[in-house]
Amino acid sequence: MxxxxxxxxxxxxxxxxxxxxxxxxxxxxxxxxxxxxxxxxxxxxxxxxxxxxxxxxxxxxxxxxxxxxxxxxxxxxxxxxxxxxxxxxxxxxxxxxxxxxxxxxxxxxxxxxxxxxxxxxxxxxxxxxxxxxxxxWSGDKRRQLGAAMQALPHWQAAVPGHALVLGPLAFALEEDGHYGLAEGFARQALEHNSTDLWALHALAHVLEMQGRVREGDAAISAVASQLNDFNLFRGHLWWHLALFRLAQGRLEEVLDLLDREIFPAASLFYLDLQNAASLLARLEIQGVDVGERWVRVADAAEKTLGQHLVVFTGPHQVMALARTGRSQPLAQALQGFRDDALAGLEQAHTGSAVARAMALYYQGDYPSFLQDMRLLRYEAASLGASHAQQDLYFQLMVDAALRTGELALAKSLLKERLVKRFTEPSGWQRYADMAHLIEQTNDPQVLRGLLRSGLHL
Ligand SMILES: [Fe+2]
The missing domain is CATH 1.25.40 (Serine Threonine Protein Phosphatase 5, Tetratricopeptide repeat)
Structure with a gap:
């Protein structure tokens, strides 16, 4: 032929x-x-x-x-x-x-x-x-970087489609903590195409992890008027913009982004559900009254019970169901995850355990949540997603520790959370400054504020 x-x-x-x-x-x-x-x-x-x-x-x-x-x-x-x-x-x-x-x-x-x-x-x-x-979605960030790098010698700049390998490379570098290199490749891809969303996303992650919130805001805002010309992945870029706004304390704008762009209706798309639940959680940790917004997320969670193949989605479904007191679908969801684990489905054992921990948090059993999630906090990374998404676990743990009066534990977790953000020598002084600041602070509200602020001083 x-x-x-x-x-x-x-x-x-x-x-x-x-x-x-x-x-x-x-x-x-x-x-x-x-x-x-x-x-x-x-x-x-x-x-x-x-x-x-x-x-x-x-x-x-x-x-x-x-x-x-x-x-x-x-x-x-x-x-x-x-x-x-x-x-x-x-x-x-x-x-x-x-x-x-x-x-x-x-x-x-x-x-x-x-x-x-x-x-x-x-x-x-x-x-x-x-x-x-x-x-x-495998959680294996080093393997992701290996995969992104191994084909590079063949991808000379003249090869058609060359720019489309730069975004995955930049993102993989970022997730492995090579922020400088990641930023360089992301910007190279964006020079070729200013709306290369995966490259923009990689850049947003670099800026998020380094606490460069105004630059992050500007980078996404620069293409905001075009974002809705893209498919549903755009919702995740809006989510990143919301994180940058949250870090600046622009809370009303975050709620507006949630209502207009991130989760305007009960979307069945797994990433939309993740974005909405984790943003609402972050807002509530900061004391924001989010009104009835969890209902929308719970509606989507209920409509997709037993449906999501991306295991990281499950804990977010559970958050919404538990937060809105929907006990029957919540029990059904948790049973479904246990069944998946018993059937030996990939990631299901950890997914089920993390989902159960989320239910405990939103049922107000903070000591049990802490007991479970502290043990799971590294294993949970095997459900995949980015460091920024996985930060949800630390957000909730710090909040739970503050609620139960465990100030030393909250501080310890806050410092531990910095590890992923300052992986390069140039970040060491900032790590040391932040760790010192955390140690000096005993006001729970100020400590909660550190969860929001992107860790810039
Ligand atoms: Fe992201």
């Missing part, structure tokens, strides 16, 4: 030259977080039903929605790709294996297949973004 290749020299089964151009555009749009990509991919598949990788990509997209209800659809795309397996290249067959593993919940197989693709075809942009994206 004669096959044409993409602009990086990788053969594609089932597409003519014009269709390859359309696929290339789709791929760039996909990783630029543009809306409507799935519909355009469907159109392409209608015209080119033998496009093996297209069926796989539709399956990837369905799985990326993160809902169990999407599994039948993902299996259908997998089946269609498998039917074409005889015509596929070895690389395409590995992609089919990735999708198969994903649908079956076999993360190790999925990981190995993606690594196998990149080891032999390092310019496979789809595999690169899939692997680095998958590792975000």
């Amino acid at each position: 004669t096959r044409l290749s993409d602009t990086r020299g990788l053969p594609l089964t089932g597409l003519n030259a014009t269709q390859i151009e359309r696929y290339e555009t789709l791929l760039i749009e996909l990783y630029s977080y543009r809306p409507g990509v799935q519909a355009r991919l469907e159109d392409l598949l209608q015209e080119a039903p033998g496009f093996v990788l297209g069926h796989v990509l539709r399956g990837y997209a369905t799985m990326t929605d993160g809902l169990r209800s999407g599994l039948p659809e993902a299996r259908r795309y997998l089946h269609q790709a498998q039917q074409l397996g005889g015509t596929a290249t070895e690389r395409e067959r590995l992609h089919i294996r990735v999708l198969q593993a994903w649908v079956k919940g076999r993360d190790a197989d999925r990981l190995m297949a993606l690594e196998d693709i990149l080891a032999r075809w390092p310019l496979d942009l789809l595999a690169y973004r899939q692997l680095t994206g998958m590792l975000f």
Whole structure:
């Protein structure tokens, strides 16, 4: 069979030259977080039903929605790709294996297949973004950086799509604490495309971790008027902007962002639910009256009981259900997580334990919450997400310690929380200054304020 290749020299089964151009555009749009990509991919598949990788990509997209209800659809795309397996290249067959593993919940197989693709075809942009994206939810930050770095020698600046590897690289560097390098690569990607959302997101994380809240605010505000031209990932950028505003004490604006952009309605998208619950938690820790806003989040949590495949979402569901006193769905959610753990699903054991701890906090049993969460606080990182998202655990622990009058514990946790923020030699003095400040402070409200302020002095 004669096959044409993409602009990086990788053969594609089932597409003519014009269709390859359309696929290339789709791929760039996909990783630029543009809306409507799935519909355009469907159109392409209608015209080119033998496009093996297209069926796989539709399956990837369905799985990326993160809902169990999407599994039948993902299996259908997998089946269609498998039917074409005889015509596929070895690389395409590995992609089919990735999708198969994903649908079956076999993360190790999925990981190995993606690594196998990149080891032999390092310019496979789809595999690169899939692997680095998958590792975000694995909690293995060093492996994420390894994955992002290993293909770099092949990605010269002239390679088409080069800028789209810089965002994952910057983000992986940031999560491993290499803030200077991360900022450099993020800015390089943004010079190429000022609305490269993943690169902007990596930059936001650098600025968040270094407490550079005004710069972070400015970086996202600069593209705010364009953010709603992007797909649902935009909500997470709005969330980052809200964190920067929270750090500046602009609380009314945070509530406004929550209502207008972050969670205007009961979204079923897992990231929206995470963003809303963790922002409401942070606001309440600062003493803000958030009104009935938890109801919206609890509605979304209840509608998606047993549905979320991204395990990190579960504890956020539980927060909303417990906070609104919905005891029956809460019990159902917790039982579901225990069942997943008993069934041996990936991450489910830790997910279930963290979810139970969240329920204890929002039921007001702060001593039991502290007992459980203190033991879990490092293991909980295995549920993935960024340091900024995982900070929720420390926020709640410090708050619980202050509520129970355990001032020394609250201070200890606050200092421990600094470790991730000052990983570079240039940050050491700031760490020392902050640690000293924490030690000198005995007012619980001031200590709570340190959770909000992004740790800048
Ligand atoms: Fe983020």
